[in-house]
Amino acid sequence: MEIQSSEKSCKDVALTVLTRTHAGYFRIALSLGWQALLWKILLKDSRMAFPLLTILWSFSLSILLLLSLLYLLRCIFFFDMIKDEFSHHVGVNYLFAPWISWLLILESAPFVTPSHASFVVLWWVLAVPVVVLDVKIYGQWFTKGKRFLTAVANPSSHLSVVGNLVGARAASKMGWREVSVFLFSLGMVHYLVLFVTLYQRFSGGDLLPVVLRPVLFLFFAAPSAASLAWYSISGRFDTGSKMMFFLSLFLFTSLICRPCLFKKAMRKFNIAWWAYSYPITILALASTRYAQEVNDGVAHAIRLFLLALSVLVIFGLLLFTAFHPNLLLDPTPSPTHHPTTFPTYLSAN
């Protein structure tokens, strides 16, 4: 009896975990991946930091492997849930998250250089799904009956733009210039459209539930990623990159000065909080490049501030997640936990 019940509880646990692991969990992998990349770039000249980088990278890799495995199992056993995610206007953007995370892990690997053959192969393996998703989603924006842009645009749509830009950056690191520019222009054009649409904020209602307000941080993630991508393409942090970086800085300031927006989302810990981390990391990375280019006090001050903030945030989030194991393991899902229900989707309580 006991063995049976323990078996049963094991199965229950497994089931709960699988049902609750949606694509939004990849935010953790994204944050860790960007951190790894940030520290790789910061410490790339320092030999002594190699062990630290390896530890960080391995940690990120293991988390990513775990999440990917879980998500794969979910695909196999609960494919209809994946379909639900795909048709949800917020969930669909997080389908980019696994590919971005893998691209980041690839780039931040301490021992792989971009010209390596395996890098190229892996890049293609990862970039093709991004482009496929692009074609599907962006095509829907301007052609499809119900899912056109003004109906579905929301801040998490920036993630698709970030996906293109990360791909572009990695491609240019490999030396594949045309592909890189292709992805960059794809990302930027849709960023332009998205930016205008989101700023207009049609009164189709607030498409983002209050719990998902941290996703607003993606507003400044996209221009920072654009600035980094352009830096990789053009070779130096020129005016275009600077302008994108400044825009991102301005949007960051704008959001930081509005803590009330996030008050309601901060009441209870949920997975959406991880959305705070990686935009700040991307901005910190861009500010590092900026400070390298413009070697003056203000730039370095901004860079240090953002670095400190990004490290603090990710540590805080790691601690919070460690102390909330029921994020994944809670056997009693809330009644409104059906993936397509608005308020709890992509938050994990």
Place this chain on the structure above:
Amino acid sequence: MTKDEELPSLIKAISDHEVAGFDGVEDPHTSLSGTEAVEIEDVREMHSVSISMPPSPLEHKTKRVLFDDDSTNLAPPPAAPTTMFYSQPIPKASALHEAITNGKSAPLPPPPRVNKLRDKRYDSFKTWSGKLERQLTNLRGRPREREPHRVEMGSVPVDRYFDALEGPELDVLRPSEEILLPEDKLWPFLLRFPVSSFGICLGVSSQAIMWKTISSTESTRFLHISPHINQVFWFISIALMVAVAAIYALKLVFYWEAVRREYHHPIRVNFFFAPWIALLFLAMGVPPSINKTLPKPLWYVLMTPIFCLEVKIYGQWMSGGQRRLSKVANPCNHLSVVGNFVGALLGASMGIKEGPIFFFAIGLAHYTVLFVTLYQRLPTNETLPKELHPVFFLFVAAPSVASMAWAKMVGSFDFGSRIAYFIAMFLYLSLAIRVNFFRGIRFSLAWWAYTFPMTGAAIATIRYSSAVDNAVTKTFAVILCLVATLIVAALLVTTVVHAFILGDLFPNDMAIAISERRPKSSTTRRWYHRRAASSDAAVDQYLKFSDAKDVEVVETQPAGP
């Protein structure tokens, strides 16, 4: 009121030479008797507060109308030789002089801001705005027998502005609406002084820059324009800036609630950028004889208020529920955006490297959003005027200043600048061709703000002509400068006419006095006003829904607002 007195007219329009605040602003001599007060006032002519109160200035009749909370004053005063009249039209200067020379003991009453009451009210103006509002609602001239109309001055939601007001500048009250201040009286000057008056500073200071550019650019040297014109304009704009800023500062101090309401007004909020842009223009237009190079910290100082305002306003566009852009977008939003480009231009000409790029980037991003939104003319957008209005000239401002800023930042008038410049020219041409449609529109002081785009376009053309130096561009530059000058001159004449002859340069500012809630009887009327623009069928349909009271309204309204 005795029969042998002549009744004053209900409304006396007295020319306004008084620029400083009226009615309680600076009246330290509140404890003076009537005569002395009159002597002090006699050098100033003031607007009259037109009321229907009994005058009898020259009699010893004491007729007190109190509008103070203090009920102890209700007791009729003894028939003192000094009569105090608390609500009187301020007589004309000649009458004042006459009265003084008559040497009567109580020749004329002091202006309606009268002694004892003035004291108390003066103090309470300086206290919390709650008390201030109570005083605001204790309307001058309203007899004290009535209960004061206590209005809770909360924050007015933006929908109220759209419901209650109409017109391209959203300052005309819809007929069904009520306002908190009396409609038939002329309000205190400070209350009537809108923030859009900073537009004058914008208009004149941009002229100063234009004349400076003409006299210093090579391609226009053939015109032999003296640099003195620039100096004259610059000094005039300094004077104007100081004057307007001083008055508005007084308004800020004394009528904080009014300023707050202007800030919440979807169109007037953009004019809060105007003072800072005007300061930037002043810095750009400094005559070379006074100062060749400005100190770099000055730029940071000037840009800080713009930055703070931007974080607030653009953030509202992005996240504010009621103030989102698709709803409130209007051509005056260009004022919020053009400040970035002006700052970038000034910074680049001062030699600063990074700051201008920062502001250029922000300006460009938000300008794109605004441009697309305005071009779309969304049906949800209620603020775009249906007819053409000079406010549309603001479209020309941002690209022309952006082209100049980019040219300064990059060092030459390259492709980016030319693209922006040609866009500006195209917009200018589209509007200039339609100049016939600009007729028959009510003049307002905000029109000065709409002249700086034309001046900006002229300056951009001068820069372009120095990059592409041939006869066509030079002619074009000259033509545009002439047009800008003529428009400013015409506007000056119109302003003078309105100020001195017609006397309605500062009409009652309805936009700030709207009530927070719709008047109860007008719920159905509001629906009517919404639909009145449509066909008669709609009106008929409406009539079925209106109640008896509103039928009258429907019948007397011609074609709706």
